[in-house]
Amino acid sequence: MKGIVSKVALGVAGTGMAVAVAVVAIGPRVSEWYDGRHQQQSSYETGSQAKAGGRSMPSWLPDDASSVKYLMSTKGDDRLLRATLSEGRLPAGCTTGLPGKGPHPVPVSLKAGWFPESIATKATGSCGHYNVTLTGNQLYAWQDGATLQAALRAEHVAKR
Template identity: 80%
Template sequence: MSGIASKVALGVAGTGMAVAVAAVAVGPRVSDWYDGRHQEQASYATGTDAKADRRTMPAWLPDNASSVRYLMSTTGDDRLLTATLPDGRLPAGCTTVTPGKGTHPMPATLKAGWFPEGVAAKVTGTCGHYNVTLTGNQLYAWQDGAAVQAALRAGQHTKH
């Protein structure tokens, strides 16, 4: 190989290596970007506003709930929801459960700074397919898409 040809070959190989290194370095950010593309997040002043804007908002959310925050997967049924309830009681149609009984899976695909870690261990009820924890007047609710699909296959057709 001539001197010029070997320099060109080294230059091309070096450029290819630099691109590969850059792709590896950027990889985690690309993964975060990709995961985030399959999630939608929203905040609402009231439960009425939330239900009017988003058909996936659970019907059991009280109209007078305030400070509603919602995160959902667009590729499944995973959901996180928090709201302030003025009366500090579980919404109508929800069922109280004994804390610590049974499994209450959190959606593995969703995380939000406004949704506390470890809340699944403090479940106080269920609302449709959602598990809920009520702390004072603060409601935390989550829905695991895999559990929803399993329930639907088993014939439990409760809406949201």
């Protein structure tokens, strides 16, 4: 009887160890999976298609922009946008210089293979509440949700 109890105990311990190893090995992937569930990514041929297809697409995006890629958080206001601009200059209504009163560089919390991680240090202007940089005719734009909410609160207070 002692032998059977020892084998069962060993089996249970081995199973527990296997589960622990699986959790450690899979844990980071589960976190990435969970974060990815709260993101929506889209691609459009033109700016006009992007604006027709996505209600959160910024209105300042030119209709003739091409190769539009967009990633948004569904848990907040974080956004990434990449588009090719036909004229190679910032869209109408955008301004050059460091944007807003928030932190500089404004953080980029989302990640996408098509959006360079170091781009936040190269902000050259703003379009609405987006920070932007233009490299040739390639526009990179990002919006940080926390910075946006702080700016909206400040605008609300200023209107009082």
